Amino acid sequence: MDELPRIPTPWKLKWRRLRYRLLPVLTLIVAAMAAGFLWRRHAYISSGTGVVVGKEMQAVCSRDGVLRPVPRLKAYRPLSMFADVTRGQILAKDDDRPIRAALARIRADVDHLRTQLPSRMASATQPAGAADAQAALMAVEVEFLRLKAVEQTVELETHLLDLQDQLAVLDARNYLTTRDKDDLAAIDDAEEKRDDLEERLKACRATLDETRKKLDESAARLNSLPPVPVEIEKQLMPIRAAVSALEARLTELQPQIENLHIRAPITGRITAVYREPGQAVRAGEAIATIVAEIGDHISSYVRQDQGIIPTANMPVDVRVRRPGAVYMRTRVERVGPVFEPVPSQQLRNPRMPEWGLPVRIAMPPGMQVRPGELVEVRFRSNE
Numbered sequence: 001m002d003e004l005p006r007i008p009t010p011w012k013l014k015w016r017r018l019r020y021r022l023l024p025v026l027t028l029i030v031a032a033m034a035a036g037f038l039w040r041r042h043a044y045i046s047s048g049t050g051v052v053v054g055k056e057m058q059a060v061c062s063r064d065g066v067l068r069p070v071p072r073l074k075a076y077r078p079l080s081m082f083a084d085v086t087r088g089q090i091l092a093k094d095d096d097r098p099i100r101a102a103l104a105r106i107r108a109d110v111d112h113l114r115t116q117l118p119s120r121m122a123s124a125t126q127p128a129g130a131a132d133a134q135a136a137l138m139a140v141e142v143e144f145l146r147l148k149a150v151e152q153t154v155e156l157e158t159h160l161l162d163l164q165d166q167l168a169v170l171d172a173r174n175y176l177t178t179r180d181k182d183d184l185a186a187i188d189d190a191e192e193k194r195d196d197l198e199e200r201l202k203a204c205r206a207t208l209d210e211t212r213k214k215l216d217e218s219a220a221r222l223n224s225l226p227p228v229p230v231e232i233e234k235q236l237m238p239i240r241a242a243v244s245a246l247e248a249r250l251t252e253l254q255p256q257i258e259n260l261h262i263r264a265p266i267t268g269r270i271t272a273v274y275r276e277p278g279q280a281v282r283a284g285e286a287i288a289t290i291v292a293e294i295g296d297h298i299s300s301y302v303r304q305d306q307g308i309i310p311t312a313n314m315p316v317d318v319r320v321r322r323p324g325a326v327y328m329r330t331r332v333e334r335v336g337p338v339f340e341p342v343p344s345q346q347l348r349n350p351r352m353p354e355w356g357l358p359v360r361i362a363m364p365p366g367m368q369v370r371p372g373e374l375v376e377v378r379f380r381s382n383e
Contacts, residue, residue: 059092067281086267089263094262117140320373
């Protein structure tokens with residue numbers, strides 16, 4: 001029996017077989033490739049929790065003494081809980097009465113030593129040689145000019161103490177929240193006193209500079225003359241030592257005068273007050289703690305079981321735990337050297353302690369978060 005011709009398979013049927021057999025395989029391959037591409041582009045290595053860290057510093061007293069309020073204004077109370085302060089703002093003042101008493105004692109000692117110089121001047125004219133007498137007179141003049149410079153410096157420092165009080169009042173003017181009449185009158189009075197004290201300081205500095213210039217010239221002339229006679233040198237030695245002691249005492253007081261005011265080290269809000277005006281304080285003792293209201297960086301931890309090695313400049317996404325918040329790109333600033341216990345607020349299971357490698361993450365630009373706030377952290381793998 002003759003074979004019948006084969007009926008050709010319709011192209012429609014061939015295409016159906018191709019779709020049933022080949023297309024699923026191709027689709028699987030393309031999907032796997034696309035998944036790998038998207039994973040590398042959008043997936044992250046691991047996620048965790050970070051806490052926002054802000055600057056926290058203490059206002060510290062620089063010397064022993066009694067804390068005093070400054071200035072005395074009704075509407076100005078910077079040293080109080082949750083008060084907003086700015087960097088450099090005056091919070092309180094050390095008691096300046098011991099410094100003023102020390103300056104008064106130095107001035108009295110200068111007057112006492114000045115009474116002894118005429119007798120030394122008379123003794124300087126006794127040597128027979130003219131060169132010896134000139135050297136002796138010049139040595140006495142040098143000590144007289146040194147005493148004069150000390151006295152003028154005491155006057156200058158006293159004016160500086162007075163000026164500090166007026167500047168404190170004017171500094172507080174920038175932080176007053178009310179317009180009390182008494183406070184406004186005190187500010188106007190402080191402005192007048194400030195202008196007057198600045199003029200006095202200008203004159204004192206000019207006079208002191210002139211005295212120091214004469215002292216340098218006299219000391220140079222004394223060095224060019226023959227040595228001072230031994231008898232005169234013995235008489236001048238006690239005065240020279242006393243003047244040197246006065247200069248040392250004055251030098252010791254000057255840093256204390258400059259650091260009388262206790263200022264806020266950073267801009268932020270006071271979260272703790274340890275000493276109130278009227279209480280005794282010790283040098284180096286904190287009187288208040290100030291915390292910045294805006295976070296400085298983010299602290300997170302990478303656990304060992306997460307299988308990643310964080311490095312500096314590693315890309316990170318962070319998101320605030322708020323409705324509608326989106327992830328923001330930032331980077332790792334630094335990585336800690338050793339594994340540490342993870343703080344309780346960052347534990348995945350509060351009942352199970354964990355250890356992790358501390359990571360410091362830069363604050364993303366534009367993210368306004370407060371210190372202590374928790375954020376979600378994702379370490380990216382595509383870069």
